[in-house]
Structure formats: structure tokens, C-alpha cells
Amino acid sequence: MSKHDHGFATRSIHAGQEFDPTTGAIIPPIYQTSTFVQDGVGGLRGGYEYSRSANPTRTALETQLAALEGAKHGFSFASGLAAEDALIRTALRPGDHIVIGNDVYGGTYRLINRVHGAWGIEHTVVDLGDLAAVEAAIIPGRTKLLWVETPSNPLMKISDIAALAALAHRHEVLSVVDNTFASPALQQPLSLGADIVVHSTTKYLGGHSDVLGGAIIMNDDELAEQLGFVQFAAGAVSAPLDAWLTTRGIKTLAVRMRQHSANAQAIAEFLDGHAAVERVYYPGLESHPGHELAARQMSGFGGMLSLALVGGPAAATRLVEKTKLFALAESLGGVESLIGLPAQMTHASVKGTELAVPENVVRLSVGIEDVADLIADLDRALAKVLKASAKH
Numbered sequence: 106m107s108k109h110d111h112g113f114a115t116r117s118i119h120a121g122q123e124f125d126p127t128t129g130a131i132i133p134p135i136y137q138t139s140t141f142v143q144d145g146v147g148g149l150r151g152g153y154e155y156s157r158s159a160n161p162t163r164t165a166l167e168t169q170l171a172a173l174e175g176a177k178h179g180f181s182f183a184s185g186l187a188a189e190d191a192l193i194r195t196a197l198r199p200g201d202h203i204v205i206g207n208d209v210y211g212g213t214y215r216l217i218n219r220v221h222g223a224w225g226i227e228h229t230v231v232d233l234g235d236l237a238a239v240e241a242a243i244i245p246g247r248t249k250l251l252w253v254e255t256p257s258n259p260l261m262k263i264s265d266i267a268a269l270a271a272l273a274h275r276h277e278v279l280s281v282v283d284n285t286f287a288s289p290a291l292q293q294p295l296s297l298g299a300d301i302v303v304h305s306t307t308k309y310l311g312g313h314s315d316v317l318g319g320a321i322i323m324n325d326d327e328l329a330e331q332l333g334f335v336q337f338a339a340g341a342v343s344a345p346l347d348a349w350l351t352t353r354g355i356k357t358l359a360v361r362m363r364q365h366s367a368n369a370q371a372i373a374e375f376l377d378g379h380a381a382v383e384r385v386y387y388p389g390l391e392s393h394p395g396h397e398l399a400a401r402q403m404s405g406f407g408g409m410l411s412l413a414l415v416g417g418p419a420a421a422t423r424l425v426e427k428t429k430l431f432a433l434a435e436s437l438g439g440v441e442s443l444i445g446l447p448a449q450m451t452h453a454s455v456k457g458t459e460l461a462v463p464e465n466v467v468r469l470s471v472g473i474e475d476v477a478d479l480i481a482d483l484d485r486a487l488a489k490v491l492k493a494s495a496k497h
């Protein structure tokens with residue numbers, strides 16, 4: 106039975122999840138072990154030797170991750186940035202070059218700029234909506250990766266994965282898509298021509314704000330072998346319990362993403378035109394510049410949205426401190442709603458760079474609570490914002 110023949114929700118639940126042959130336990134156990142007993146030197150049972158090289162709980166998650174993106178190879182890491190680090194050190198050498206979008210996750214930029222930069226890897230930041238600029242940024246023979254993130258964080262810009270992947274291929278550059286915001290339930294970059302998918306599984310895949318993790322997913326056998334070597338040799342692997350929690354979260358990904366999207370759409374429509382709100386950034390709104398492209402390359406608009414406040418940074422700060430259900434916290438993608446001020450929080454590391462975010466922008470990670478309660482929470486907090494601005 107090939108898991109790839111099934112639909113997305115079925116694959117999310119069954120890929121890598123064979124029941125335990127010794128007890129019949131429907132859920133594969135958490136193999137909380139560092140090492141494996143050998144039947145004589147080199148006599149491995151099922152190929153397992155030491156948990157840095159492989160652990161059955163991680164194997165189960167990696168099989169599931171590959172199936173989610175319809176791919177051959179999945180690799181799981183201790184965090185999204187650990188996954189990105191392993192990929193970059195696999196695909197590049199000192200003197201090589203990366204082209205990255207001007208609104209990638211701040212931590213990705215920091216990793217490439219400050220960690221890999223110190224080891225001689227160079228980068229150029231471009232607007233991924235400008236294909237001519239992307240092409241011009243590619244240095245023949247030196248550019249190895251084109252790093253795409255769509256929808257972007259926090260301004261929800263939509264980039265054309267198929268067009269960018271085709272452009273990268275023409276120049277023998279690998280295209281990478283950070284698919285964290287959409288999740289594979291809503292967007293399948295490999296089927297649009299991308300070479301590699303990256304996830305912070307900390308977000309929608311885990312889905313319950315209780316575990317960190319990252320993933321790299323691809324079809325290329327040779328690159329997969331090289332990445333597998335770096336994963337083993339450098340060792341930033343996910344621990345068994347973390348892998349198990351992520352697997353558990355993934356099983357409900359399809360239904361969660363439907364509800365995240367429905368709630369975010371209703372909230373975007375509520376905020377659009379509100380007296381305290383200057384602008385709403387949500388691809389599900391027809392007024393969003395990426396709406397048509399998003400409708401084409403995604404099967405839902407997701408649970409992330411941002412808004413700019415009429416009252417500037419002070420109003421933005423007030424809003425994030427006044428909501429009750431929306432908790433003030435970094436991160437995203439959990440069942441509970443979060444609110445944040447990117448310029449001071451998630452994007453503090455890119456302050457003063459070309460990736461800086463306007464200071465009156467508030468980001469929402471819309472959870473799957475009752476949407477009427479979420480709207481009432483925002484309505485009350487926005488009324489306080491308006492009242493405070495009227496006093497000044």
C-alpha cells in the first residue's frame with residue numbers, strides 16, 4: 106500500500122504510523138533510548154545503532170513529513186533553524202552565495218548573515234516579487250540557493266513559487282521554500298517545481314505550542330544523502346519525545362488548517378475598514394495584492410494575518426497589551442491565538458536592516474477558538490486603542 110496514493114489527511118494520519126508488531130499498540134511507542142543492543146558486532150535489529158544516526162520515533166516522523174509534501178525524503182531536526190543550518194552547510198561551501206527574499210523570517214536572515222556569513226557564505230537580499238531583480242542577484246557559478254518564503258512574515262506577501270523555481274532552474278540554482286506559514290495542508294511547493302521544503306515544525310505541524318522542531322523535505326537522492334550525513338555528523342536531531350509530539354500534532358493538521366483559515370478570514374473581514382486599523386494584510390482579502398496568486402498556489406489562506414494601526418507604534422503596543430484571549434507571545438501556529446508586535450519581538454533582530462518591519466504593525470496567529478470570542482476580544486481592545494488616541 107503506497108501512502109502516496111492517499112489523500113492528504115489520510116497520509117497525515119497513517120504515513121510512518123505502523124502499529125507496534127509485538128503488542129498491537131496502535132500508536133508506535135516513543136523509543137526513549139540513546140542506543141540499541143546488537144546481536145553480535147554489527148548485528149543491528151532494523152538498522153538502529155545509536156539515536157543520533159537514527160531512532161524509530163524519528164524515522165516515523167520523517168516518513169510522515171516526506172508524505173505530507175509528497176516527497177521521497179524527510180529529515181527532522183531539533184528546531185527550524187537547526188534544519189536550515191544543516192541544509193545550508195550541506196548545499197554551500199565558503200565563497201558560495203544565497204539569494205534571499207527581503208521579508209524572510211528574521212531568524213533565517215540572522216543565521217545566514219551572522220553565522221554563515223562569518224564562514225564565508227555570502228547573500229543578497231531581493232524583493233521576490235521582482236523576477237528581474239532576483240535574476241540579476243544570481244551570481245553564475247556561486248549562487249547555490251534561492252530562499253523563498255510565502256506567505257511572508259509578517260506582511261503576508263505572496264511570491265510566485267512556480268515562476269521562482271523555474272528561474273532558479275534556468276541558472277542551476279536550487280530553490281528552497283520555507284513552507285511554515287502555509288503548511289503542506291495549504292501549499293505544496295515541490296509540486297510547483299521547488300527543490301526543497303523547509304519547515305519550522307514548531308508552528309502548524311506541531312500545532313499545540315508544546316514542542317520545537319524543524320524539517321527539510323526533498324526528492325533529490327544525492328542531496329538527501331549529503332544532508333543525512335550532516336544531520337548525523339553534526340547531530341542537531343529531534344529527540345524521541347519531541348518527534349512523537351510532532352507526529353501526534355500532524356495527524357490533525359488538515360482539520361486545524363481549515364479552521365485557522367476560516368477564523369482568520371472572518372477576523373480579516375472584521376478588521377478591514379475598522380476605524381483604528383490603517384491596513385489589513387491577509388491574502389484571503391480580495392484587496393490583498395497577492396490574493397489571486399495565493400488563490401492559485403494555495404488551497405486556503407491560512408491563519409496568519411497582520412494589521413497596521415492608524416495610531417502608530419503607540420496604538421500597536423496598546424493593542425497587543427489589551428487583548429485577553431490573544432496572548433502576547435512570539436511564535437505562531439498553535440491552537441491558541443497569539444498576538445505580537447513584530448518590530449519589537451519576532452523581528453527585533455532585523456531592526457535597521459532592509460528586512461525591518463513597520464512599527465505600527467501587529468501580527469496575529471489566529472487560533473481555532475470560537476471566532477465570535479476572538480472578534481469580541483479584538484473589538485474590546487481596539488475600542489481601548491481608539492479611546493486612548495482620542496485623548497492625545
Ligand SMILES: *Cc1c(COP(=O)(O)O)cnc(C)c1O
Nearest residue numbers: 184185186210283285305307318
Ligand atoms: C519560527 C520560524 C522559523 C524558525 O524555526 P524555529 O523552530 O523557531 O527554529 C523559520 N521560518 C519561519 C517562517 C518561522 O516562522
